[in-house]
């Protein structure tokens with residue numbers, strides 16, 4: 247049983263959620279999906295119907311959005327077998343994966359005040375796991391660099407563009423959402439660009455992260471590799 251923190255970062259479509267969740271199950275650890283927090287905050291902004299410009303990664307015109315995102319009533323549950331995201335008391339797991347939230351989330355996640363607020367909450371959840379003596383696997387974009395820079399193990403997942411687009415598209419199809427690999431590929435590229443070029447905590451690998459390429463490994467192969475790495479650090 248791992249009692250520390252594993253940070254899993256990387257761009258979309260590299261298998262982060264499946265991997266981080268599966269690793270948490272194998273390690274008997276908790277699981278925190280920070281992308282779901284940015285997505286739920288984005289959904290709150292969309293529901294409040296305040297101005298939101300999906301193409302911007304600065305705060306201009308987003309004053310109202312900042313207020314709504316920071317005031318959002320978000321509750322995360324960290325059981326890896328049944329992770330839940332609640333907004334205003336209702337489960338929004340399906341809604342936050344839809345195309346509308348996906349289109350807008352990079353603009354909201356680029357707002358530094360919103361980030362500070364959610365990072366505080368993420369650190370609180372990590373500290374709670376430590377206080378309870380259980381490990382936690384935290385996935386996102388800035389976990390190893392900003393949220394938990396002293397994590398016991400930092401993983402940075404990568405995969406080829408083709409594999410990433412294919413995976414996202416298959417996920418959409420399974421969830422009953424319309425999709426095709428070429429538009430999914432374009433959306434991934436757009437989000438990568440916004441997430442990597444923003445000034446507030448851009449997506450990048452921590453210097454001490456172990457890079458794992460998931461293009462050629464199946465999920466069990468990735469999990470075996472990460473479990474070995476966790477055992478070495480644990």
Ligand code: C5P
Nearest residue numbers: 258280281282284351352355386387388
């Ligand atoms: O991982 P997921 O695709 O659900 O993340 C959605 C978006 O949330 C990302 O494109 C990124 O803009 C943002 N995000 C972030 N920092 C994190 C996790 C997610 O900025 N730690």
